[in-house]
Amino acid sequence: MCLAVPGLVREVDGTRAKVDFGGITREVELSLLPDTAVDDYVLVHAGYAIEKVDRESALETMRLFREMAEAADRGRSEPDGTDV
Amino acid sequence: MKELLDFEAFREGPEAEGLVRRVRELVDGPTALMEVCGTHTVAIGRAGIRSLVPEELRLLSGPGCPVCVTPLGEIDQTIEAARRPDVTVATFGDMMRVPGSESSLERERAAGADVRVVTSALDAVKLASEEPSREIVFIGVGFETTSPTVAAALLEAERRDVPNVSVFPFFKLVPPALEFLVGVPDRALDGFLCPGHVSSIIGSNAYEPVAREAGIPCVVTGFEPLDILAGIVMLLEQVRDVRSGGAARVETQYSRAVRPEGNPTARSLLDETFDTADAEWRGIGAIPASGYVLSQDLMHRDAAAKLGIERPEPAEPEGCICGAIMLGRKLPGDCPLFGTDCTPRDPVGPCMVSSEGSCAAHFRYEHRRST
Amino acid sequence: MKSNDTITLAHGSGGRLMHELVEGLIARVLSNPVLDELDDAADVSGLVEPGRLAVTTDSFVVQPLFFPGGDIGTLAVAGTVNDLAVKGARPVALTLGLIVEEGLAVSDLERALRSVAETAKTAGVVVTAGDTKVVERGCLGGLVLNTAGLGFIPEGVELGAARVRDGDAVVISGTVGDHETAILVAREGFEIDETIESDCAPLHEIAATILTAAPGARAMRDPTRGGLATTLNELSARSGVGIEIEEAAVPVRREVRSVTDILGFDPLFMANEGKVVAVVPADEAERVVEALRTHDLGRDAAVIGRAGGPPGVTLRTRVGGARPLLMLEGVQLPRIC
Numbered sequence: 001m002c003l004a005v006p007g008l009v010r011e012v013d014g015t016r017a018k019v020d021f022g023g024i025t026r027e028v029e030l031s032l033l034p035d036t037a038v039d040d041y042v043l044v045h046a047g048y049a050i051e052k053v054d055r056e057s058a059l060e061t062m063r064l065f066r067e068m069a070e071a072a073d074r075g076r077s078e079p080d081g082t083d084v
Numbered sequence: 085m086k087e088l089l090d091f092e093a094f095r096e097g098p099e100a101e102g103l104v105r106r107v108r109e110l111v112d113g114p115t116a117l118m119e120v121c122g123t124h125t126v127a128i129g130r131a132g133i134r135s136l137v138p139e140e141l142r143l144l145s146g147p148g149c150p151v152c153v154t155p156l157g158e159i160d161q162t163i164e165a166a167r168r169p170d171v172t173v174a175t176f177g178d179m180m181r182v183p184g185s186e187s188s189l190e191r192e193r194a195a196g197a198d199v200r201v202v203t204s205a206l207d208a209v210k211l212a213s214e215e216p217s218r219e220i221v222f223i224g225v226g227f228e229t230t231s232p233t234v235a236a237a238l239l240e241a242e243r244r245d246v247p248n249v250s251v252f253p254f255f256k257l258v259p260p261a262l263e264f265l266v267g268v269p270d271r272a273l274d275g276f277l278c279p280g281h282v283s284s285i286i287g288s289n290a291y292e293p294v295a296r297e298a299g300i301p302c303v304v305t306g307f308e309p310l311d312i313l314a315g316i317v318m319l320l321e322q323v324r325d326v327r328s329g330g331a332a333r334v335e336t337q338y339s340r341a342v343r344p345e346g347n348p349t350a351r352s353l354l355d356e357t358f359d360t361a362d363a364e365w366r367g368i369g370a371i372p373a374s375g376y377v378l379s380q381d382l383m384h385r386d387a388a389a390k391l392g393i394e395r396p397e398p399a400e401p402e403g404c405i406c407g408a409i410m411l412g413r414k415l416p417g418d419c420p421l422f423g424t425d426c427t428p429r430d431p432v433g434p435c436m437v438s439s440e441g442s443c444a445a446h447f448r449y450e451h452r453r454s455t
Numbered sequence: 456m457k458s459n460d461t462i463t464l465a466h467g468s469g470g471r472l473m474h475e476l477v478e479g480l481i482a483r484v485l486s487n488p489v490l491d492e493l494d495d496a497a498d499v500s501g502l503v504e505p506g507r508l509a510v511t512t513d514s515f516v517v518q519p520l521f522f523p524g525g526d527i528g529t530l531a532v533a534g535t536v537n538d539l540a541v542k543g544a545r546p547v548a549l550t551l552g553l554i555v556e557e558g559l560a561v562s563d564l565e566r567a568l569r570s571v572a573e574t575a576k577t578a579g580v581v582v583t584a585g586d587t588k589v590v591e592r593g594c595l596g597g598l599v600l601n602t603a604g605l606g607f608i609p610e611g612v613e614l615g616a617a618r619v620r621d622g623d624a625v626v627i628s629g630t631v632g633d634h635e636t637a638i639l640v641a642r643e644g645f646e647i648d649e650t651i652e653s654d655c656a657p658l659h660e661i662a663a664t665i666l667t668a669a670p671g672a673r674a675m676r677d678p679t680r681g682g683l684a685t686t687l688n689e690l691s692a693r694s695g696v697g698i699e700i701e702e703a704a705v706p707v708r709r710e711v712r713s714v715t716d717i718l719g720f721d722p723l724f725m726a727n728e729g730k731v732v733a734v735v736p737a738d739e740a741e742r743v744v745e746a747l748r749t750h751d752l753g754r755d756a757a758v759i760g761r762a763g764g765p766p767g768v769t770l771r772t773r774v775g776g777a778r779p780l781l782m783l784e785g786v787q788l789p790r791i792c
Contacts, residue, residue, distance in 0.1 A: 002123055002229035002281040003719050003791055006091060006341075018648075021717065022091075023710035025648040029206060031236045032350045041089060043284060043341050044717075046176070046791050047204025048233040051284035051347050055089060057340040062093050065310055068317050069102020072109055096703060096773035104775065122792055130721075132776020150792055177719075177788025203643075203718070203789050230791060309774040428784050439719075440792050449778045 004045035006053045009038050019044060094308035103313040104136045110320035116142040116272050117319055118265075118412050120258065121279035122149030122440030123307055129449030131309035137316070145435075145442030147261050147410040148279055150225040150254075151178050152434040152441045153365040157395045158254050159184040164393045165221045165252075166197040171391070172215065173199045174208035175223040182437050185398035205237035205251075212241065212249035220249045221387045229281040231255040231376065232350035235357035238378075238385055250387040253376050256363060258282050259290045260374035265411060266298035273412050274326075275301040275319040277312070280338040285354075287346025288336045295332045306338035357382060366434050367400075367407030404433035409442055416446040423447060456480045458562040462555050467589025477587055480561070481553070484568040485575075489548075489583045497583040499605070502547045506607035509544035511535055514601040520567065522641040524633075524652030525728070527600055528570030533657045533728060534679070535604035536578045540662035541675035541731055543614045544606030546578060551585040552601035559597045567598060578657035580604070612666060616693035618673040623762040624740035625698060628661050628731040628747055629654065629755040630706040631683050632722035636714050643789075651710050654729035661731050661752050668746035669739035676732045681783045682724040686732055687768045688782045697764035700780065703773045706755040719790040723770075724783040734762060 007019035007028075017036060019028045026044075030036050033049040041053035119125055125145045128134065134143060147153050163184045166173045173189060180190045180201060193199040198218070202208060208222040224234045234251060241249050258279060265271065278291055283304045291302040301322035305315030315337040326332050336342050356379065363375025378386050388395065403421050408414040416422050416435065426432040428444050435443035456479040465472045482493060489497050515531045525533075532549065539546040551571060555564065575582055637653040658677065666672055674694075678686035683705065691698045707722045715722050729752060735743055740758045747753030760771075770780040 004281045005717050021713040024713045032232050045229050046233045047206050051341050054340050065099040068106050069099040072102045072106035100774040131774050132772040132778035135776045176791045178790045178792050180788050201788055448781055
């Protein structure tokens with residue numbers, strides 16, 4: 001449905017920004033996300049920044065991956081645990 | 085200078101195996117989840133996720149591929165536009181190979197039409213100001229992620245007074261389609277993996293009616309392999325709750341890019357640019373209030389009106405079951421044409437045409453030719 | 456012939472202007488004792504080496520003609536040298552056919568010819584014969600080159616897809632997708648700050664390194680158009696042996712990954728012009744990789760998978776899933792979906 005790629009805003013000039021996608025930088029239009037500032041992460045689709053990417057939530061999601069993975073491990077060890 | 089976040093952590097890592105184990109553990113009977121979004125379909129295929137989940141868990145592909153749901157008659161309109169000598173058609177690459185009833189934009193270009201592949205609607209506006217003697221027609225396909233970018237480009241054309249750019253507004257809206265889907269009789273559907281990037285614009289609140297009124301769990305999910313696995317885990321946990329009497333709800337796995345209310349600037353821009361209208365979804369039929377027409381102020385940018393191109397009503401190819409596949413009632417493998425008469429190289433139905441169509445993704449990433 | 460001139464149809468007429476073009480520019484830039492004879496055919500007996508004779512030919516069309524990391528001249532020599540090298544042949548001689556569109560700047564032609572001469576020198580091949588035609592302005596993009604190549608396969612070297620066996624290792628000599636990404640960025644005018652260079656290079660030394668480190672090497676290919684995925688499918692189809700590749704093991708440059716992510720492309724389907732895929736016995740794989748990594752063009756070499764099972768190519772994904780990896784269907788187009 002919609003490819004969008006996250007990048008870090010390096011420069012802002014009016015409604016245009018330079019966004020770093022990891023090794024490459026592209027110009028991106030900011031009119032859908034007017035309060036964008038340097039050092040924001042933005043999600044870019046079809047040449048436009050469409051939403052900010054929240055750093056804290058990203059880190060939180062990574063923590064959730066670990067929790068879910070650990071839940072699987074607990075699920076496996078529970079039957080043994082109840083025997084003790 | 086700030087260091088880049090390491091988005092690779094969403095693509096691989098030691099958690100992947102644990103997430104897969106968690107999925108296996110949570111599936112305790114036949115369960116069908118639908119990924120609404122075609123980009124999810126491709127991501128699931130590319131990461132080989134179906135090979136990791138139990139057979140009892142069916143991952144269905146929904147109607148979220150814009151190319152797939154664009155009616156044949158509308159594709160014929162774009163081909164008619166490309167045939168006009170004074171017209172340049174600007175399109176995302178996705179539309180190039182889509183067969184209309186007798187041709188495609190790729191074939192028209194080979195025959196001499198001026199068809200340009202662009203990566204942003206803004207490129208069409210730029211083309212128009214560079215070539216003022218030509219009419220630049222942009223093919224507006226996509227969902228709520230893409231329509232705001234086209235709206236913004238149209239307003240830019242207004243502001244810069246570039247008169248020679250117009251658009252076919254073939255956009256579709258996701259929530260009305262989901263509400264339609266849950267109303268389909270005898271649907272076997274336990275949860276929706278909701279489209280992450282559409283939700284960045286419309287917000288996760290948009291799915292509340294589906295979860296609350298139809299009782300279908302919804303999880304707004306990102307597109308990296310670990311996001312998808314985590315989204316499936318969250319859905320399965322909810323499905324388990326619902327089966328034991330709990331209420332369905334909307335959860336957001338993709339919280340880094342989706343807020344409950346979405347992107348207010350983009351949403352008000354959509355309101356300003358378009359009026360909601362009934363729309364026809366290829367293979368499915370008409371869905372109330374699921375598409376857009378240009379607002380009165382922008383009607384002069386409507387390509388069909390400007391060029392006088394009526395929409396024909398060509399007959400759909402025979403034997404194709406794309407409609408049933410997009411409604412979650414059939415799988416690509418159930419189609420008698422799949423892999424024989426209908427392949428990515430020579431597609432019959434819309435789901436095989438687009439690289440993110442469920443049949444094309446199935447052919448590419450799941451299908452094994454019998455040898 | 457002056458550099459600020461433009462090629463016209465008269466340069467292909469067979470008359471004095473043509474004489475000026477061939478002798479005053481082409482033969483001058485490419486000068487070597489064999490070519491300097493300027494007869495209707497070249498006597499190449501001085502270039503004959505022991506071994507079996509190998510011959511190949513290829514035509515080169517590329518837009519733009521000049522791109523970061525190379526140009527049509529580099530490509531025309533490297534492409535043909537590489538086809539010989541992956542067959543196990545030592546390349547010795549080339550022919551060069553030029554089809555020039557009227558309107559091409561002589562300076563551009565000269566620049567491409569200099570690249571031909573330089574790359575031939577690097578690869579140790581002699582341009583022995585040539586032909587030039589000038590055509591009306593149309594859609595050749597200024598210049599089309601054709602090269603044919605001649606090489607000799609030393610005794611004892613036997614390479615071919617049919618020799619691939621269960622359990623063999625698959626090695627790649629470096630990162631994939633660089634060439635096509637460089638062309639794409641140059642052609643589409645993407646506003647990209649950092650340069651992405653084509654990997655375009657002659658691979659005679661890389662091929663020789665592989666053959667020295669792995670005397671039992673089964674097959675080599677250069678994954679050009681269609682990319683790594685297409686080449687692996689060809690190897691599997693011809694050998695009747697399956698191939699399984701580890702996605703995480705395939706080296707891809709970060710910039711290439713970023714560009715392909717944005718456009719919705721897959722680096723496994725993107726053309727390379729300076730890479731070799733080799734299938735070698737498993738116990739020789741590590742030695743090959745070590746040897747390759749000592750070479751400038753093989754720094755990122757890696758074992759990426761193994762042969763075995765029923766025909767077809769399987770990709771083991773980074774999250775542990777498995778899926779078929781098919782050949783490229785058609786040209787990849789930038790997509791938003």
